[in-house]
Amino acid sequence: MPDTNLLSVHDLKIEATSYPPGEPPKRITIVDGVSFDLQKGKVLGLIGESGAGKSTIGLSALAYGRGGAEITGGEVKLDGTDILKLGKGGIRKLRGARICYVAQSAAAAFNPAHKLGDQVIEATVRHGLMSRQEARKRALYLFQVLGLPSPETFGDRFPHQASGGQLQRAMTAMALCSHPDLIVFDEPTTALDVTTQIDVLAAIKHAIEETDTAALYITHDLAVVAQISDDIMVLRHGRTVEYGPVQQIIEAPTQDYTRALVNVRQAIRREAPDQSKALLDIENISAEYSNGFKVLHGVSLHLCKGQTLAIVGESGSGKSTLARVITGLLPPSDGRITFEGKPLTPALKNRPRDDLRRIQLIYQMADTAMNPRQTVRDIIGRPLTFYDGLRGAAKTARVKELLEQIEMGNGFIDRYPAELSGGQKQRVAIARALAARPELILCDEPTSALDPLVAEGILKLLMKLQEEQQLSYVFITHDIAIVKAIADSVAVMHRGRLVRFGPKSQTLSPPFDDYTDLLLKSVPEMELGWLEKVLATRRMESAGN
């Protein structure tokens, strides 16, 4: 019964031309032979790692190829009409009217020069579906459904006057405004904090149900998609791995790859029992920016040798600032830091070189933390020369030894960063930190830009190195699952203050303070109906108050 399908994609093939440095351009296949059907009012989750082709498939529903991607085969039928054969004018009539798109970063996808309300109704009015007044009324209704603050005046705001979560909801309102048949959600909650993500997720789910719109929901987070989809398609390297109802995918996956995604981030490390001997002792640290804005308020915590301290918090909680204070990049305005029993000089430029050597950093974006014009040999070799004066054959031997330690072969020694994958780049960054023979490594969200399975490999590597070399880590993250997997002690930060600190078993067990409670409850779990359960508990609590 092909007629009951709203969207029917058959044997889709999408290609692009890549321009590798120093080689002739070549055609690469991004999506190969993907087929699926979507019925009216249903939600299909597309899940996979980066490069799986999920966004590309989503955009093909709008007959759009991003960055030179071309749909070269197959058909995309909307109500039985192949939209790939419509031509420019025909497809323009569909976009923004019957098919709408919600981008990953609403902050970038809204035009900074216009009011949100005008942007929300623009497509609907331009397509002649409603008058301005009708569209405004519709927008007001949607702002209410999506739970935006003061919906009557929200449309008068400019994008910079709304938060990330609000923008993401406004973008959803923009997509819903024209009464579309289909909405493509492209990772709409990925850039948000967990406590915001749950609100947006609930709002999107509610709005989809309310308006009976079908949706393609693209994400890399299986736990998120499990809350919102009817069906799930697992993608890898542009091909379908597994496609079926959500319950079957989550509870009885048939493919190894799907199983790996479902079981990602189980506990890797048991908590260390003795946490009394401090290697790093932070006492009552406060810090402010040069404009006098206070970012840290009297933070005290400590870390023992050979252990991992996880610092969790949302964006703006001051967790990265704390790392900058420890490295000396931002000298504290108050308080002191002791390292191995000796006070640490506050400012970086006054620190003895040996203190610099002992504390190393790994960044979130390995990409931007490396000079693209240097080979792996130069990148890892630089600290060897700087701290230990190694040159020539001795340096090369040590670089090879380090590559061995990060489980990469000698073959990588003369590659440039552009020739490495994301996970490999992060491994090289780890090797660069190890090259200094550090005692403490500050890891600033080293895995948050990576795909789950790659991230797990990096975490395992870090844990292995810790065992072998008695390394201590300060691990900054917003991901509670990682904390549960690798930490010995946990610090929870919120708006520049330390909310909670102690051994992992204590910190992550009740009784909780309000903020930790909210944070823990907001992390999506790989369980059907989790979202409803959390929302129901919230309603009961607010009713009880």
Place this chain on the structure above:
Amino acid sequence: MSNSAEAGGTPARSLRERFPLLALIFERFLLSLLLLFAVSVLIFAGVEALPGDFASTYLGQSATPETIANIRAELGLDRPVITRYFDWLGGVVQGDFGTSWASRNSVSEQVGNRLGNSLFLAGFAAIIAVPLAICLGMLSVHFRDRMPDKIINVISLAAISLPEFFIGYLLILYFAVNFGIATFPATVYQGMGFFERIQTIALPTATLVLVVLAHMMRMTRAAILSVMSSAYMETAELKGLSSWRAIVKHAAPNALAPIINVVALNLAYLVVGVVVVEVVFVYPGMGQYMVDAVTVRDMPVVQACGLIFAAVYILLNMLADILAIVANPRLRHPR
């Protein structure tokens, strides 16, 4: 945490924080005044440092030490430089630029007339050039890398490469001499009717338009192209908007600041840089007035012209800065 630190975190918000836009505009205004003062010093010092002397040029063969000393005393040149500068500045602040040494008339009166002529010519050229340049820029983005874009680019490059006096003479040759449909010289006088005036200045206006058009058009194109790759332009496309509407409504407003700046620079050029064009077309504006004054070393006139040119330049750039600030919604509508 001590109480003092808590109190320090939330002080009464300063005026600057409450009215960021007004504060910024006020800052620009003060900076412009300071700049204008510095320029007045530079002009006075520059004129003072010029070789040659009005008295000896004026007297020619009949110059004797006594007559030179007499004229110098008459013009007040025997007083110390600082005194003369503040004397001059005091007059300028009240709108009095002194007396021309050559004609013994009030500089302010003569300048007023000439400045009006120059502003008329420049303003008329601007009214044609600015909208035309911005439209052509947007059109060229709309048809980017296709035929219309390439044609616009080649013609504008040609116009930008030819010096203005050359364009001026070319126009005179074809339109005034060969076809005889335009008037030359473009001399206007008081009491001329408006339409007659416009007819007279057609050629110098066309020259000026050609000279500034290319620069503004190319900058508009570049500024809009640089925002075309933004995520919100993709949003516009996925909303099913037409390419022309996306450019006009979504790209252009975000390219305003650089466009305003290049327009202001060109407007300033229209007023200040018309010297050559005025001389070519024998147009009685500021430029020709200044050139004449330099020839006879009539210093009060040279100083007045220099200062007025500088003031126009600074004023237009200040306006551009302020408009660019106002065009930024983040500053216009603080959180």
